[in-house]
Amino acid sequence: MSEVAIELIGVEKVYNPGTKSEVWALRGIDLTVRRGEFIAIMGPSGSGKTTLLNIMGTMDKPTRGRVIIEGEDVTDYPEAELAHIRRDKIGFVFQFFNLITTLTALENVMLPMLLTGRYTEKEAQEKALALLALVGLEERANHKPHELSGGEQQRVAIARALANHPAFVLMDEPTGALDTVTGSKIMSLCRLLNERFGQTFIVVTHNPGVARMAKKIYHIRDGRLYKSPPQDLLQFAWEPDEAERRRIMRIYLKMLRQDLIALRRRFRSGHVGEEEYRRLKRMIAHELDLIKRGIDL
């Protein structure tokens, strides 16, 4: 497993190049995000945050520069390949309207897993339930998005972003449509997932409160990225208690077991080779071990 989740080298983005409405949205961005990091990219409106995030998420291509995800240069990949990269390596949480409105919360979370073809419907459903439990929404599994509050919708989006164990989760103003308390809870949940499970988060925001939840803050101005002096590790605005921590660990454990079930089935049916099977199994076992020890603590 590569230590680097994503790397941008000299990324530039010019909209409408060579025309009167030419816009230099990004001017030579170099950025390395390691696994387990939680970074925020702060900047005022129009500074290029969304543009940068779209390029990191392979939703858009840079005009110049390279995008390297887990050691793989994906800059020139065709769209069908990029779809696979997004499916397997990237989780997205947008500002609002994150969910497919015609599907339930559960189905929304199942979707990324079903797209891989590596889970049966039943397996995806079990794991999706665990993911919803992780974000505290197991009771809302069968609700449609319009029956959920804005904060609940964001939590479903987070659960969905985690479904395929992405290398990193990209968030564009994830609390932009929420009140301060709800926003703070959402960010605390991300922080918790980052601390306990090493999930990498990249948050783009103009909200200093949100940025403060990150371990590292970058500033973007007119398409240029500035590293701010290392910040002190700030305390959570909302610290989960011990019982909550254990609950979340248990659910995560269940999720990993679900992965193991799917993996074993695919190994037995010959969809996964011996070597790949052992490697993935070792990875999952390692995580399981960490968590079990966490619960015993």
Place this chain on the structure above:
Amino acid sequence: MAGLSVYKYAVKFAWNDMLSRKVRATLTVFSIAVGIATLVALMSITLGMRTQVESMLSEALGLAVILSGKTAIEVPVSLVPVVKNIPGVIDAYPVIEHMATIEKAMQPVFVRGVPPDKLLDAFPMLEVKEGRIFQGEEKAILITPRLAERLGLDIGDIVEISPGTVGASGEKYEIIGVVKLGISIGDFIIMPLSKAQELYNRPGYASAIIIKVASRDTIKPLADALREMFPGARIMEPEQIAKQIERIMNVINATLLSIGSISLVVAALSVMNTITMVVRERIREIGILKALGAQRRHVLAIFMSEALLLSIIGGIIGIIMGISGAHAVAEALVHFIGLKLSPVIDLLTLAEGMIIAILVGSIASFHPAWKGANIRPVEALRYE
């Protein structure tokens, strides 16, 4: 295997999307249904007419002039001796031809009442497949093989036949024979004339008198003489019958065909419009799907399944509407121009209706669906 379940959710997406816009879905389904209904009605009526024309022509090819009333059974049998006395006439006999309902059958059938001794003259190509023909004025019927097969009837069965097209209380008859009537493939029930008169409660009357002549040259003068003698009657010569039928058929065919193609075009435009609107409404969700790693084919599957759902539902409703429409047109033809016609509804017509519904739906929706599936992820996401 597991990879297929994602398409199940594409269909679910489409289904829920359809339900979320009930009025629009209903209108689209309706426009498809009207198109298909017109087509199915057209095809079954045309098929029915062909059948009818073939049988009429084959029978009219004999040297005969037919004297009939306007619609009902209203020609007095007492005219027969009068007609027989006209020079050039070698024979004349009354017949009844009218609609009836046979138990178990869904479509009305035609009853032919013929004097038993004239049976072979009325149906020159008659061929007994099973059983026997009448031995006198017995309360018995002959049926065509097609009818026997369709209703599962056999020699010796007793069936109830009711006059008219709606199930009035009827009478019971024994099936004594299954007969082929030559190239005619319509469904007929043949019974002795007197029994047909009883069935319709018209003793002493017939639908028509068949007047046989010795040579082709006598047909024209005889017909003219008859027109003079019986101004209230309808006098038909063989050529005239053929021509009249053909003229009517062509007019109806052309009308139905143009209505049919116009309504199919309307249906196609309606589907195209609906899917274009659906794609526009769902652009944001296309963006989300692409962010989740959905391929073009997954997005395409969503919009195509919505188009297919609309087309299939429209097709089913259209087929049902088409069948009843065909019958309504047939009734109207009997009522207004006295043309007796039973639409022929075969499985092939229905299958064609369904296939055309699906084809129209998928062809009309492919362009907007393809465009939707090809929207670049960033563009789709920017849309709010």
